[in-house]
Amino acid sequence: MKTKLEELLQNGPVVISLGVREFAESLQDQGVEVVHVDWSPPAGGDAEMAELLDKLL
Amino acid sequence: MAKDIKTRIETANAEAFRRMVAADPVLVDVAPAGDVIPGLTDKMVLHSGPPVDWQRMSGAQKGAVIGMLLFEGWARSKEEAIKLLEDGAITLEPNHHHQTVGPMAGTITRSMWVFVVENKAFGNRAYCRQVEGRQQFGDSSQEALQDLIRWHDTWAPALRAGLRQMGGLSLKPIIARALQMGDELHNRPHAASSLFANAMAVPMIEAGIPKEALISTLRYLAGHQLFFLGLSMAAAKATADPARGIEYSTVVTAMARNGTEFGIQVSGLEGEWFTALAPPVKGLFLPGYGEQDAGLDIGDSAITETVGWGGFVLGGAPGILSFVGGTPEEALSYSRDMRQITVSTSPEFLIPALGFEGTAVGIDVRKVVQTNIPPIIDTAMAHKNPGHPIIGAGLVRPPLDCFKRALIRFAEKYGLK
Structure with a gap:
């Protein structure tokens, strides 16, 4: 029975790419299967806004 | 506390949304701004955007304000207009403080004819001036002012006569159809402008407008692809308020x-x-x-x-x-x-x-x-x-x-x- 690692090395990875779309596109160009998820940090990383939004949204 | 305010916000926003989608904007008149816009007084120029004084105004808006002073006859030259503005003899206020909106520099004074749109669902009114390609961008030349004069003397009164003949024009059906005809109602209101011209033509003929003014107005409507922007803005303002x-x-x-x-x-x-x-x-x-x-x-x-x-x-x-x-x-x-x-x-x-x-x-x-x-x-x-x-x-x-x-x-x- 193959280990998970052996399976991964033999079949190639399926990648989940979070955030910057160019990372996913670059892998797709190389024939890698990619699932892209649009994501960015809440409030663009603005800590004060993120804290406020916790209370309001 | 935190959970409570989130619920209150959601409820309040649902109500704001309900009011916006329930709006029923109807063009009820075209009239001189001084007769209809609340709080628009003599020697006052309404402008687009948030409040701004003469010194901080952008170049285009300054040019458009000068154009309005010449149009009203408050100044006989650009230099005289600038002197009046620098001396504080002219009041400058945002359109939005007067239930009004205006394209680009957005300048409106008492003699400028405006669209009067009533939101029949709530009874509020909103106003917007006509759209053109020169004065509202800051051009105060005689050529640019000629378009305002033709609007004042011929086109706006003809539209008013047609509207009175038909008893007002509901804008929601035109907007809904135009959105399905490739318009977005801001910089592409072409379908809506055509639908509006179709709706106005017969009532203007029925209203008995003198032939020369009628032909001039029909030609103006037929050739002005951005015409409806003034109406979509007034309708949007009547919807948002x-x-x-x-x-x-x-x-x-x-x-x-x-x-x-x-x-x-x-x-x-x-x-x-x-x-x-x-x-x-x-x-x-x-x-x-x-x-x-x-x-x-x-x-x-x-x-x-x-x-x-x-x-x-x-x-x-x-x-x-x-x-x-x-x-x-x-x-x-x-x-x-x-x-x-x-x-x-x-x-x-x-x-x-x-x-x-x-x-x-x-x-x-x-x-x-x-x-x-x-x-x-x-x-x-x-x-x-x-x-x-x-x-x-x-x-x-x-x-x-x-x-x-x-x-x-x-x-x-x-x-x-």
């Missing part, structure tokens, strides 16, 4: 620019402006003009985006891309993005290219800040200096700082800071 002043609502009720600052207003923070430096517009220039000539973002016309038209429905109006730039795929993604920052979608204004889904309505300040996605606006471009007609068109986003400032103020007002 009932959503003002709902306690706890974080829904945006106005987005407006004066070429110096971009400002937004928020339902639960009635009467306040949240401003930041107006951004540059990215787009395409008319021959003879380039980036070095462009002024910053200007005009009240973003009231169309405020109620979910304009840039929000670019996906359904790919024809406009030859004017503002971009690809059909980008246009579709802009429209989809707008759903992330709004309360819900319109049950009546449907976009075929988006699978007949409704337009995104009710910009929520919280969602804009959370997602870091500012609203998308398509717009014309004015020169940075006075004295020029339209120089191009493109796309622009409001500064996020407007929304962040509103959120901070909201937290203060409602006891969270």
Whole structure:
């Protein structure tokens, strides 16, 4: 029975790419299967806004 | 406490959304501004955007204000007009403080005829001037003023006679049809302009308008593809105003620019402006003009985006891309993005290219800040200096700082800071 690692090395990875779309596109160009998820940090990383939004949204 | 305020906000925003989609804008008159706009007094010029004084006004807006002083006969030359403005003899106030909106520099004085749109669902009225390609961009030449004079002397009175003959014109059916004909009702209101001309032609003939004025007005309507923008702006203002002043609502009720600052207003923070430096517009220039000539973002016309038209429905109006730039795929993604920052979608204004889904309505300040996605606006471009007609068109986003400032103020007002 193959280990998970052996399976991964033999079949190639399926990648989940979070955030910057160019990372996913670059892998797709190389024939890698990619699932892209649009994501960015809440409030663009603005800590004060993120804290406020916790209370309001 | 925190949970309670979230519920209150959701309830308030649902009410703001309900009022916006329930709007029933009807063109009831075309009239001299001084007869109908509340608080518009003698020697007063209304302008687009948040409040701004003469010294801080953008070049295009200064040029347009000078044009209005010449149009009214308050000054006989540009120099005399500038002297009156520097001496403080002319009052300058935002259109939005008078239930009014205006394209680009947005200048309105008492003798300028305006559209009167009544929202029959709530009984409020809103006003907007006509759209043209010169004076509203800051050109105060005799040629530019000729268009205002023809509007005043011939075209506006003819439209008033036609409207009185027909007893008013409901705008909602025209808007709904135009959105399905490739319009976005901001820089591409071509279908709506044609539908309006169709609706007005027979009543104007029936009204017995003298032949010369009738032909001139019909020719004006038939040849003016952007005509309906003045009506979509008035309809949008009449739609947004009932959503003002709902306690706890974080829904945006106005987005407006004066070429110096971009400002937004928020339902639960009635009467306040949240401003930041107006951004540059990215787009395409008319021959003879380039980036070095462009002024910053200007005009009240973003009231169309405020109620979910304009840039929000670019996906359904790919024809406009030859004017503002971009690809059909980008246009579709802009429209989809707008759903992330709004309360819900319109049950009546449907976009075929988006699978007949409704337009995104009710910009929520919280969602804009959370997602870091500012609203998308398509717009014309004015020169940075006075004295020029339209120089191009493109796309622009409001500064996020407007929304962040509103959120901070909201937290203060409602006891969270």
